[in-house]
Amino acid sequence: MAMIRNRSRHRLVALSLILPFAAIFALVFAYPVAEVVRMSFTDAPLIGGGDWVGWDNYARLLSDRLFYTSLKNNGYFVLLTVVPTTAIALAIALAVNRLSGRMQALALVLFFTPYVLPVSVVTQIWAWMLDFQFGVLQPVIEFFTGKPVPVFKNPNWVMPAVAVVTIWWTNGFNVLLFLAGLRNIPTELYEAAALDGATRRQLFGRITWPLLWPVTALVLTLQLILQLKIFDQVYLLSEGGPFNSSYVLLLMVYREAFQLNNGGYAAAVSLVLFLLIVVISILQFQILRIGGRKS
Amino acid sequence: MTRRIENLSLTVLTLLAGLIWIFPLYWAFVTSLRSENRVVSEEAGVWPDEFNLSSYVDALFNTSLMDWYVNSIGTSLIITAIVLLTGMMCAYALSQMEFPGRRLLYGIVLASFMVPAQALVVPQFILMNDLDLINRWGGIILPQLVVPVVIIVYKQFFDAVPKEMREAVTLDGGSDYTLLFRIYLPLNWGITTALGIITFIMSWNAFLWPFLVITTEDMMTIPVGITQVNDAFGVAYARIMSVALLAAAPVVIAYLIFQKRVTEAVMISSGVKG
Numbered sequence: 409m410a411m412i413r414n415r416s417r418h419r420l421v422a423l424s425l426i427l428p429f430a431a432i433f434a435l436v437f438a439y440p441v442a443e444v445v446r447m448s449f450t451d452a453p454l455i456g457g458g459d460w461v462g463w464d465n466y467a468r469l470l471s472d473r474l475f476y477t478s479l480k481n482n483g484y485f486v487l488l489t490v491v492p493t494t495a496i497a498l499a500i501a502l503a504v505n506r507l508s509g510r511m512q513a514l515a516l517v518l519f520f521t522p523y524v525l526p527v528s529v530v531t532q533i534w535a536w537m538l539d540f541q542f543g544v545l546q547p548v549i550e551f552f553t554g555k556p557v558p559v560f561k562n563p564n565w566v567m568p569a570v571a572v573v574t575i576w577w578t579n580g581f582n583v584l585l586f587l588a589g590l591r592n593i594p595t596e597l598y599e600a601a602a603l604d605g606a607t608r609r610q611l612f613g614r615i616t617w618p619l620l621w622p623v624t625a626l627v628l629t630l631q632l633i634l635q636l637k638i639f640d641q642v643y644l645l646s647e648g649g650p651f652n653s654s655y656v657l658l659l660m661v662y663r664e665a666f667q668l669n670n671g672g673y674a675a676a677v678s679l680v681l682f683l684l685i686v687v688i689s690i691l692q693f694q695i696l697r698i699g700g701r702k703s
Numbered sequence: 704m705t706r707r708i709e710n711l712s713l714t715v716l717t718l719l720a721g722l723i724w725i726f727p728l729y730w731a732f733v734t735s736l737r738s739e740n741r742v743v744s745e746e747a748g749v750w751p752d753e754f755n756l757s758s759y760v761d762a763l764f765n766t767s768l769m770d771w772y773v774n775s776i777g778t779s780l781i782i783t784a785i786v787l788l789t790g791m792m793c794a795y796a797l798s799q800m801e802f803p804g805r806r807l808l809y810g811i812v813l814a815s816f817m818v819p820a821q822a823l824v825v826p827q828f829i830l831m832n833d834l835d836l837i838n839r840w841g842g843i844i845l846p847q848l849v850v851p852v853v854i855i856v857y858k859q860f861f862d863a864v865p866k867e868m869r870e871a872v873t874l875d876g877g878s879d880y881t882l883l884f885r886i887y888l889p890l891n892w893g894i895t896t897a898l899g900i901i902t903f904i905m906s907w908n909a910f911l912w913p914f915l916v917i918t919t920e921d922m923m924t925i926p927v928g929i930t931q932v933n934d935a936f937g938v939a940y941a942r943i944m945s946v947a948l949l950a951a952a953p954v955v956i957a958y959l960i961f962q963k964r965v966t967e968a969v970m971i972s973s974g975v976k977g
Contacts, residue, residue: 422879437823455832525951533727533730
């Protein structure tokens, strides 16, 4: 009897520990997940109920040219950011890892500080640096193209420019992950290989790269997910323009829901983005794992 | 000897690359100390040549920056406190207690990791509207309280606490609450501060959600508010840069003070080191 009472008391304590998180989770996470699915089958405005319309929103989506533009731009942005930022971060981490003590701390501060800045601070600084008339980087652009370029108002330049800004802003995070990965590699491995007369290139190819692969795979996956969710930078730098050349899925969600008052349709777009992220991240993770096993 | 020279040149090269990397911040700082006329004049070079604080004065007294500071500090502190507290409680139960549905709950926590919060903004906005929390701190705070990674990290650390600790306290008649707040939490202060700092920076920097839920200028957070300055000032780069730097100052200073903890937090919460 006492045992039973004790056990039910134990469960009650457990419940009381879980409840605060569970209640918040149910209210602001689980319920919205269910709602976004339900709404995507209705013609609801942002505020106020709507009627069930079945698959209409999805049918509309398939014939919406802006949807394809967004998908294309999301894909383009992923190409412009994911692999480049991973490569740059790896190079920086390798360089920083060679330093020691204060020098390493200093180098880390220089490369990591942009990551803690609010996005709008980042975009304002870069908008100023790339200002068509007075931007400090326009002479550099002029050197290569012969004339200054209004980068965020030019359909060919806007996405690469946003990609550069994004890489500058978020790269420090990846540097840290690589650095942690490098620190996990036992130094004896390098010492033993050096005794055997391995060259620097061999050390990297045979030890660093294969042992770092799990971290590389993690960085690639995290970056892919992050860059698919791009909104802030394009909204602040170009508002999806010019001529929708930087229009992306989340911008479509925002415009449909909060400017055009199409809640149901925006929910459908959200759900597509959601599924896209889940499917791609699972796929990528599997592929990268197999790739890691082979090498 | 050649080896030393090689090492030295690599060090110099790395630091040089770092200085180039940080140039945008340097440039923002130089700009903010110039007068508007100087900023757009032909002969202004890349070196600091003026020490003009007028745009900072302007930023502090002619914008709602002070309101935004209060909103950002208030909401970020509340978010951090609740996220840590609810997270450690839930993680403790998951790690140290037996109850039906434990595995299911942990599965849900892990799965929610994959859900992009941005995909939920439409129903979340409607919910906040129903709760009458639009343009209020509560509206900014509530949807930012679900941070599954905090639970995952805490659980890992609680799992690693030796069982003997637990038995000693239970024999003395201590409850699970005593265990959590007197033993497990003090043992994990390091990770608690690390998670706290990173949660604070994340909520300080949140843009999309506060941007959606706040429409009146005096209720905005820093990252949303400073975009208003842009609209109000037109092209006045010294002032825009002053506001931007003032907006970034708290998180940058926090990072510089707690550098090691931030580094640790990023590494641990991504699972590379733990």
